[in-house]
Amino acid sequence: MPESVIHVSDLTRRFGATTALASVNLDLPRGAVYGLVGANAAGKTTLIRHILGLLRAERGTVRVFGLDPVDDPVSVLSRIGYLSEENDLPGWMRVNELVRYSRAFYPKWDDAYAEELRQAFALDLTAKIKHLSKGQKARMGLLVALAYRPELLVLDEPSSGLDPIVRRDILGAVIRTIADEGRTVLFSSHLLDEVEAVADHVIMISHGRIVLSGPLSVIKESHRVDGRVPSLAEIFVARAGEPAPTAQG
């Protein structure tokens, strides 16, 4: 049995009267691509923020690489590459400054790889981040998240609002990361065809509960209707719409 990269046990989180996560249990072994899918406000980002230590578990536990991300942020975050939908890179920095600044935090930063990505993404070293287009900012965020070859790559709705070419770059990054043996990707997205294209495992979340979790091929086989294998989108509509019967469906 491979070692767990992420282990979430009985995680519950409430924001006022809203239950964002309800007794979530999750165990993600190393070396696979996990697609996290769910409707808006299903709890995907809340789960990711717990994994990054940006939210403290109200109930239950979160362990990443066997560590509590709130208690030991340095050990956990130095091994995670993260790209958020918000893309809040500091607009006042130039591309070369952001590379230089980020490099200081990651001992495993690979200059050659960073330069390779920069050239592939056609990013001008002297350009200010605030002057980059949305797609270029996403590429810049990807560069910073990938250049130290993180053990765990977390992408929170990275393709949202981006054109197909940038989305292709992001998928390419996922594929590159998997190519490095033993690395793990947690990929949240609304674009189910993308998830279907790269994910080995799918975690479907609805109303703060995990309604479906398992290998993509197994899930698709188990939802076969009249001999036809449905798409992930069809399974999503069928499962995310119904009330969750158990914590882990």
Next chain:
Amino acid sequence: MRSAAAAIAWELRQRHRWGLIAVAGYLIVLAAIKLVVVSRGIDIKFDSAATFALGVAVPSSAYFTYFIAIFTFGLDGDLAARQSMYPARMFTRPVSTTLLAGLPMLLGGIAAAALWTVARALALWPASSIEVPVIWPGILAVVLLAWAQALTWMPYGLPGARVFAVVLWLTTIDAIVILALHFEASEAVMAAFLLPQIPLAYLVARYAVARARNGDVPDWSGGFTWLARLGGVSGVRERFRSPARAQAWFEWRLSGKSLPVWVAIVLPFELLLFWVVGTSKVLLLKFVLGVLFTPIIIATFAAATVSTPGVNVDDSRGLPPFIATRPATNAQLIAAKLKTTLASTALAWLLVLVAIPIALQWSGVMPLALERSRRFAEVVGTPRAVVFLLLVVMAFIASTWKQLVQTLYIGLTGRAGLIKGSIFVTLTLLTLIGPAVEWIIETRRVGTLWNALPTIVAVLVGLKMSAAVWIATRLYRSRLVSDRTLVMGAACWSAAVFALYGVLVWMLDTPHIPRYLLMLLAILAIPLARLSAAPLSLAWNRHR
């Protein structure tokens, strides 16, 4: 809603309904009391200036401050940001820029004028001998609010410029009004000075909103890169030797430049005053003191940019993921901020301490300053005079740094309610200080206060130390800082307290001030609880 204007007015009213109800409630209660008292012919003489101030003027001033906050949309944005504080969501509405700028100004003007009218009516009692002007204070309120709106909505090229512009301009208007009162200007003269400013402020506000609506935000930072290079922290071309250095560079670029840049801008104007000193020693002393206080005053405003946890200073107060996901401890992030504030303070004071002698020399008042220093040395002795001057400068430098860091524990929480609440409490306390001092003097309670001073100071020390112990316990339990850092911090603080105590004993060697009081004052003066709480605040923000 029958019109866009009505919808915007409704939104303003609905958003602040509880605050507005509180204001109206207070005024209604006051009016009811007055009605009862006057109708029953009860003989009450509200002719004490202090009673008038405490009963009506102080609450009205607080409400006026509140009006400024809501009608400038100051509660929605970041004062220190370069971007306009006018809510961007309103720019997409199908209404003209004239309406966007004019309507909040009109509503604010009506509210400010109404507040004055009601406050004046309530302040005057049948047997009162106080003379209260009829119109001009109301116009002044409208003018101050209009300028606050115009300058708040303007986009600026440097972080923190808005605070500086608003404070400078409103203070200038206030100063002119005080000067006019000093020369007993008539109501007509006051109105003639104030009224033309309303359309002027409107034009500036309209221009500001139009620029903001077009997304036009100037960038003046390029003009100050020389200053950043002078700081030696920016412009790094090689790789950072450690994450701590990288983070310190980040903080410098984000907020560290504000203080030295603003000091560099203000300083030449202040130093020009040396040329009008002539042979007046009093003027020279006043102007030098003014220059020395400048970094402290600017630091009070620059502190807003230091405690902004955002990546860009226009961010909301919550910690953005870019910073929150740095593989750095909360203590390391705070340490970078503290190092930056030290560098910022040092650079600002380097400018001041280099510029003063040069200005004294060029303006020809250096001999006057030297003569003054020589006389002081003759009275207290040369060693004592030198040490005294050094201590004064060190006290100014320490105060500047203290201003920059003492609100970190509030700003870093990222809780808008807490931040705005603390600003409101501070403004209210500042509003109360003047009348309170006046009341103490008028009612001849200075002696009582002096006698009670040790008790008051002891209570404050008790509160401070209790808070410090609670914070230290939390820091220890949460492992936010290492045991070594805790012990080192406590040792450094104790050393600073004893050093300050030694200085105070040496300087104030008089039987009238007991030594234990000096010790208590030293404990109060050295930052401890609020500074120690900064890592807890950041952790509360970072791991919500």
